[in-house]
Amino acid sequence: MIEAHALRGFPAPLAVAADEVRSASAALGSRLVVLDDDPTGTQSVADLPVLTAWDATDFAAVFATDAPAVYVLTNARSLGEADARTRNREVAANALAAAREAGVDVEFVSRGDSTLRGHFPLETDTLAETIVAAGGAPIDGVLIVPAFPDAGRVTIGGVHYMREGDELRPIGETEFARDATFGYSSSDLAEWVAEKSDGRHPAASVIVIDLSIVRAGAEAVADAIQDAEDRTPIVCDVVTEDDLRLLSLGLIEARRRGKNLLSRVGPPFVRARIGAEQRAPLTTAEAFPDGGAQRGGLIVVGSHVAVTTRQLTRLRAVHSDITDIEIDVARVLDPTGAPAYLRQTAADVAAALDDGDVVVSTSRTVTVAADADASLEIARTVSSAVVQIVQDVVAQTRPRFVVAKGGITSSDVAARGLSMRRATVLGPMLPGIISLWEPVDGPAVGVPYVVFAGNVGDDDALAHVVSTLTRTPAATADR
Numbered sequence: 001m002i003e004a005h006a007l008r009g010f011p012a013p014l015a016v017a018a019d020e021v022r023s024a025s026a027a028l029g030s031r032l033v034v035l036d037d038d039p040t041g042t043q044s045v046a047d048l049p050v051l052t053a054w055d056a057t058d059f060a061a062v063f064a065t066d067a068p069a070v071y072v073l074t075n076a077r078s079l080g081e082a083d084a085r086t087r088n089r090e091v092a093a094n095a096l097a098a099a100r101e102a103g104v105d106v107e108f109v110s111r112g113d114s115t116l117r118g119h120f121p122l123e124t125d126t127l128a129e130t131i132v133a134a135g136g137a138p139i140d141g142v143l144i145v146p147a148f149p150d151a152g153r154v155t156i157g158g159v160h161y162m163r164e165g166d167e168l169r170p171i172g173e174t175e176f177a178r179d180a181t182f183g184y185s186s187s188d189l190a191e192w193v194a195e196k197s198d199g200r201h202p203a204a205s206v207i208v209i210d211l212s213i214v215r216a217g218a219e220a221v222a223d224a225i226q227d228a229e230d231r232t233p234i235v236c237d238v239v240t241e242d243d244l245r246l247l248s249l250g251l252i253e254a255r256r257r258g259k260n261l262l263s264r265v266g267p268p269f270v271r272a273r274i275g276a277e278q279r280a281p282l283t284t285a286e287a288f289p290d291g292g293a294q295r296g297g298l299i300v301v302g303s304h305v306a307v308t309t310r311q312l313t314r315l316r317a318v319h320s321d322i323t324d325i326e327i328d329v330a331r332v333l334d335p336t337g338a339p340a341y342l343r344q345t346a347a348d349v350a351a352a353l354d355d356g357d358v359v360v361s362t363s364r365t366v367t368v369a370a371d372a373d374a375s376l377e378i379a380r381t382v383s384s385a386v387v388q389i390v391q392d393v394v395a396q397t398r399p400r401f402v403v404a405k406g407g408i409t410s411s412d413v414a415a416r417g418l419s420m421r422r423a424t425v426l427g428p429m430l431p432g433i434i435s436l437w438e439p440v441d442g443p444a445v446g447v448p449y450v451v452f453a454g455n456v457g458d459d460d461a462l463a464h465v466v467s468t469l470t471r472t473p474a475a476t477a478d479r
Contacts, residue, residue, distance in 0.1 A: 003168050006156045007239070010211040016245035022275025024252045025068065030107040032069035033059075033095045034270055035088060035127070037076040037118050038407030039414055040453035041111035043435040044150065044268040045069075046279040046427035050437060052415035054091045058422070059098035068274040071111075071425070075411035077118050077182075078380060080373055084119045085126050092130040107255070109273075113407075114148035114266035115176035115455055116160065116184060121197050121233075124262050128231055137260045141207070141228030143251065144189060147238035148266040150432025151456045154239045158208040159188050175306060176455065180375045189235035197233075207234040214238070214246050221250020225259055244272035268432065279427040282436055284468055286426070287401070287448045296323075296353040297401035297469055298393065299462075300417075301361035302386055302409030303454025311405075311462035312361060318463040319470070322359055323352040329363045332385040333378070342385055346392030353397050357470055360389060383412045390417030394443050401469045403450040405462065410451045418444040429465045433457060 034041065042050060050071045051058050062070045072091050076084040092108060099106045108127050112118040121142070128139040147155045152163030153171070161168035162176075170187035171177060177184050186192040190206035207228060213220050214237055228234060238244055251273070255261060263269065271278070299322075301312055316324060325348060331341045345360075352358045362382055390413050393399070402418065404410040414420055419442040426436045433456045437449040450465060 003163070003166060006161070006168055007211075010156070011215040013240050013242050014215050014246060016242045016249070018245065018275045018277045020275070021245050021248050021252075021272065024249055025273065025275050028252050028255060030105040030255070031063065031067070031099070032109050032270060032274065033106050034069055034071045034109045034111050035074050035076070035091055035123070036071050036111040037074055037113070037123070038078070039073050039075075039410045039451045040407050040435075040456075041267045041270075042071050042425045042437070042451060043428060043433045043453060043456070044271045045276060045425055045435070048425050050423045050425055051421070052423075053421045054094050056094045056098040056101075059095050060102060063098055063102040063104045069270055073411055073415060075408065075415070076123060077113070078376065078383065078408040078411065080376060081119060081122055085122060088123050088126040089130050092127050093134060096131070096134045096136070108262055109270060110262065110264045111267070111270070112146065112264050114146050114151060114153040115162070115174065116146055116171060116192065117176060117179050117182035120264055121193075121201075124264050125231070127262055139231050139262050140259045141225055141232045141234045141261050143261055143263040143265070144193065144233055144235045145238060145244075145247065145263060145265045145269050146189075147236075147244070148268055149238065149240055150268060153266065155189065155235070155237045156239060157210055157237065158190055158235055160192070161187070190233075193233045193235065201233050205232065207232060209234060209236045209247070211237045211239065211243070214243050214250070217246060218249035218253045221247060222253040222257060225250070225254045225261070226257070228259065241268070241272065241278065244268060245275075248273040248275075278432060281430055282427050287436060287469060290446075292471070293398055293400045293447075294471055295397070295400055296355065296357040296471070297403065297466070298349070298353065298390070298399040299357065299359045299403045299405070299466060300386060300390060300409060300413055301359060301405040302383060303406030304362070305454045307457070307459070308405060308454045310459045311457065312359070314459045315359065315463045315466060319357065319466060322357050323355070324359050324361070325349055325352070327360065327362045327382075327385060327389070329382055332382055338385065342388050343392065346389045346396070349389065350393050350396040353393070353399055357466060360386070362386070379408060383408050387412045387417040391419075394418065399447060400471055401448045401450065402444065403452055403465060403469070405452045406454040410453075414449065414451070418442050418449065420444060420449075423449070429468065430457060430461060434461065434465060
């Protein structure tokens with residue numbers, strides 16, 4: 001097996017209890033403020049607050065609780081560079097102001113994509129600059145931990161891989177590396193840092209914490225970080241949850257020694273860093289403690305990656321009675337006809353929910369422009385259309401549940417389509433992936449909301465989630 005070959009020469013995994021990390025994290029005393037560039041970063045955690053707005057008062061409400069971390073949904077991956085910079089600065093400044101008022105020490109985490117898409121190093125640079133502007137100490141090192149073992153993304157010897165069966169494929173050889181906006185060529189993370197920073201951080205300047213260091217324990221990790229200064233990039237190997245816990249103990253020790261760090265991470269990092277256990281997938285009864293509405297659920301699919309298209313095909317096969325409504329992107333991009341088209345589509349969806357589950361998907365053909373900014377603008381226009389449909393649907397009826405497939409789609413549906421300002425992450429729908437939120441405010445209070453990344457899960461994942469949430473035949477008969 002290629003994976004066994006890649007691991008040859010590294011120490012065997014070490015078992016680390018979540019309690020050990022939780023105790024060390026509590027002793028350190030800092031709260032994690034996680035700037036999530038799309039909402040799918042919550043898929044690996046449970047029982048944590050999520051904010052889709054970031055006034056100082058929003059942070060104050062969270063800091064008044066004992067939550068060890070809070071997720072802030074910036075949706076920066078859908079923004080151009082200037083807007084992403086502004087949003088990160090606003091979030092950090094407001095969090096720091098609220099923390100100062102509450103007497104809380106905060107530690108910033110920039111949650112990026114496990115397939116390396118997103119605004120890096122722009123986001124971590126902006127956070128570092130904002131911390132200093134607010135009177136904080138300069139950042140010594142930026143940890144880069146994109147691994148997501150639950151979804152098959154691991155880092156070995158500084159090289160980031162995507163697991164396909166029993167084999168590993170370098171991430172630079174996957175479809176994600178060809179992203180129209182955030183594409184790249186390097187699988188070696190030190191070289192990727194040099195590529196994304198336009199040479200500002202040469203590969204040779206990057207600290208690599210490989211498995212031999214991670215599995216040597218917290219002191220070894222902290223020693224490896226000791227010489228970091230002026231935002232030195234630090235890439236980290238991770239293959240298992242225990243590796244993440246060991247790394248977390250090392251980062252806590254480094255902070256205890258006085259190192260000021262930022263982290264750019266994949267979804268499971270926060271779970272390990274606060275010492276949380278991996279929660280079992282939620283059951284139907286846990287998702288609907290009151291039984292739920294006796295009508296159909298709404299499944300909104302915006303992602304265009306290949307795995308999403310396969311999952312959508314499988315959903316249609318398993319749930320052959322599902323109503324399928326496809327949004328015609330060409331009509332959405334027509335400024336004169338789009339408003340009437342979207343109103344009619346929403347009316348059709350609302351009517352169909354009376355009879356069962358409804359899938360609303362965008363055309364599977366991706367519409368791109370000549371450059372990255374123009375492609376992002378098309379994506380935003382299409383996402384706004386999806387939001388408008390969801391807004392109109394929930395104004396007319398109350399779905400049993402809402403599933404949003406795709407990062408930008410999930411963010412926009414939550415913050416704008418369902419107008420939620422705050423939510424609680426209840427837990428995952430599948431082991432370590434796909435999170436269920438409980439809206440705290442807005443028109444969707446009481447409606448389970450599933451945040452489903454475009455690039456996770458096997459071909460059956462979407463069908464499985466819908467099967468867990470859909471009304472039973474008995475419930476249908478009683479409607």
